[in-house]
Amino acid sequence: MNAININTLQPVDSEIQTDGLPPSWRETTLGEICSRIVDGSHNPPKAQPEGLPMLSAKNIQGRRVTFDNPRLILADDFAFEDLRTSVSSGDVLMTIVGAIGRTAVVPENHSPFTLQRSVAVLKNPHIDSNLLAYFLEAPMLQNYFADNAKGTAQKGIYLKALSQTPIPLPPLAEQVRISDKLDALLARVEAGRERLERVPKLLKRFRQSVLSAAVSGELTREWREEEDASWTxxxxxxxxxxxxxxxxxxxxxxxxxxxxxxxxxxxxxxxxxxxxxxxxxxxxxxxxxxxxxxxxxxxxxxxxxxxxxxxxxxxxxxxxxxxxxxxxxxxxxxxxxxxxxxxxxxxxxxxxxxxxxxxxxxxxxxxxxxxxxxxxxxxxPDLNEQAEIVRRVESLFSIADRIEAKYAAALSSFDRLTPALLAKAFRGELVPQDPNDEPASVLLDRIRAAREAEGGKRGRGRPAKAAAGSGDGAEVKRRGRPPGANAQAGAEGAEPKRRGRPPKVREAVSEPDAQPAAVPEAVEASAAPRGRGRPPGAGIPQASSFEDALRRLEEQKLVRTQGTRQVGLFGDTED
Incomplete structure (x- = not known):
């Protein structure tokens, strides 16, 4: 990848340029600061009349996650797909197919959902999620995504290009200040836009009132009384x-x-x-x-x-x-x-x-x-009053036309205001720097150290090595295997699985007379290989109701998170 000038996001021939950024900031990439970047399912399960939601790009609107007309899938399909995305509070979602670059931060206590390919999940435990979402919508990065999108019928940004996206990294304390400032300013922008968008409806009502008064004679009543005119x-x-x-x-x-x-x-x-x-x-x-x-x-x-x-x-x-x-x-x-x-x-x-x-x-x-x-x-009315009505209507309508022109100019200014604020934040010009803040270089060192502690820097689509628990060696997770798919401690010797398939739980045998290792019910139930002929309900224990299914899914996720899995940088290849 060519060196990137973070202020313009245009390729340059020298090293990455730092001109214009505050000294305490650092330039990095999404792949460097995110613990994992993965897109949703490339082969969504069959939609059902009832079930759990699988969202797509259309459900990421206005920096929020919406549940309008989602694809509904069976609970066992949901359990399998959730292994891939494992959406959690604080994750940043970004649309990467079609309308590229819309973002949302997964809120606390969110309803469970999984995703289709058109949305990427950026897990970033080391930086402020709101700020990352704002930066992704800054004009410089939006242009970068447009320039690097691939495809014919519908363009998309591949995970590799997404991971290589250049991004500035402020000190952690300044991240919070920038995010809070943007929250306050953009809330005022939206409030102003809402008030401004009332104008067309008011003008429409005004014009209709003028026309109603004109055809009823109210508009020229005084004139008519002076002229002693009448209507047919x-x-x-x-x-x-x-x-x-x-x-x-x-x-x-x-x-x-x-x-x-x-x-x-x-x-x-x-x-x-x-x-x-x-x-x-x-x-x-x-x-x-x-x-x-x-x-x-x-x-x-x-x-x-x-x-x-x-x-x-x-x-x-x-x-x-x-x-x-x-x-x-x-x-x-x-x-x-x-x-x-x-x-x-x-x-x-x-x-x-x-x-x-x-x-x-x-x-x-x-x-x-x-x-x-x-x-x-x-x-x-007679022709004289008709002419007077036309004159008055045109005069009043010309006032409405001038107001409408001012409205259009004001709306255009509002449309430019949000990108301008995001651009200032991206360049480090929105809030003053505090010399007492811990520099971003220290934060970046911590991120790298945490990565090394997890098994070293991971490549695209290859999760980190995971310790085999009580075994003597470490099992290498195969490319594309969903996180948390390994068995609990003692499950050494598990056979390699095809990409994207959860492994069977193998029994641990330490001595000839040893008893098989105990396997939690949720893990055991999800261990069957998934295929087109998979019997219904094989992904989770049979649920008696929708609420029971959600509870069991949460229990299953808890079992996975308590295992020895390590998150990978990417969950899929560049398709």
Whole structure:
């Protein structure tokens, strides 16, 4: 691996650069500071209607572990898969397939779960878990993960590349200060974002209130009293406007250039959009001039007219022409006593949207007919009041538009704020250094010493040697064997197992007349080799209920942790 400048995470030709980092910090790698890094199951068991949860990347959201729609697996499958990940409180989880780089810290008293391949478990007993999770989401490391991801259909970061990820190591006391500071600052950022995200709903309510006041006459009541004006009695819309429905142009004549065809997909609430527009050669439209769109035309989608953001109605502008009206899209042609601008106000009101919602038919694609549209009852003021209503609505809407623009700018600032804070923390600029802190070099020496005490530095995918208990020698654990899979003391001579399979518990024989060594029930029950024909319940003793199964799983995990196992750096190879 090339030397890494921790501030830019770009390969350099010299030794690792320390420029910019505080003197008490050290540069290291994830593989150096984590006692074990492993991903979840590469071959998940069959999903069940009931069982224990096996989570994936979709369950790591907002720096939290969620249990929304998890894969549920049988208890014995869970016991086997848990040998691989053995998730514990304080572990850092990171998504490594698809959406790479989302993190979460496993909380205290968490519900039991295991993982699929898209999530990695970083066990780090020597550093602050919250800080590690924050550092992994810093922009420099996010760029590193993106640059080192492999794959075609769905990119992922291999465990080898993950272990080689360069990362700064602050003194332990400073780690806590940085983590606490980030907790406080990011909580304020999220609170501000939540308040800011109320703005679109408030603006939507404001615009609807303006439209309701406009079409009911409340907006211009004082003006009307001064002018001694009045409104007509309710009458069908057909008395005030005609309707053109678009033409069914042959799709075989569509092209990527020429005159744009205005389809329902091109209409959004309040505007037209032309992404992925279909076109027709001009020479094939000579006989269809009556379907030409003009600036100011009011356009309504007849298929699925109402969507989550509102009614698919818009008014054409100079930028929207030339274009042609296509089938299942209609254009209003107001009569002389109806101002097109007032018609646009009238049709965006709550009453018309409610009317269409009740009248539209069809299940897969709701549709509204021209006859139904023209049957909507309306009251209309004289042309002078119509013009005054349009003026006032546009004035109030322009205020809402300016607020919306400021909202968008503020939201963009919030989006940049979190990465900026994480970057400052990553560079050691977020909190002041304390000269009385124990340097990170001492912490790093302790981590290395602890590794040596466990059997020396372990390579990727090869767990450390484990003492054979009362035996004379040490048994070398095979690559990929889940931690805790060895038998208790006295189980020397266990035969090698295939990767990922828990070993059978062998009887210890010290003398010809010796009795077989006692084996705890949970270990004995999980010792049977796992295969496709494995009988149900072979992984743990038979449980009488879901709660009983959880209790027995915890007992089994306790038995494993009390054995002689040593954790390995990696639980799988680079697939």
């Amino acid at each position: 009695a309710p009458a069908p819309l057909s008395q005030f406007t005609e309707l053109d429905v678009g033409y069914a142009f042959k799709s075989a004549d569509f092209s990527t250039s020429g005159v744009r065809l205005l389809r329902g997909d091109n209409i959004e609430p309040g505007r037209l959009r032309w992404r992925e527009a279909k076109c027709m050669p001009p020479e094939k439209l000579k006989d269809f001039e009556g379907y030409t769109i003009r600036p100011g035309d009011v356009i309504l989608a007849m298929d699925r007219p109402i969507i989550s953001s509102g009614l698919k109605i818009a008014r054409a502008t100079e930028q929207d022409v030339p274009s042609m009206l296509v089938q299942r899209v209609c254009r209003f042609k107001p009569k002389p006593d109806l101002d097109p601008g007032f018609l646009f106000v009238l049709l965006r009101g709550h009453n018309f949207i409610t009317y269409l919602g009740d009248k539209q038919n069809g299940t897969q694609v709701p549709h509204i007919s021209a006859k139904q549209i023209l049957g909507f009852a309306v009251s209309v």
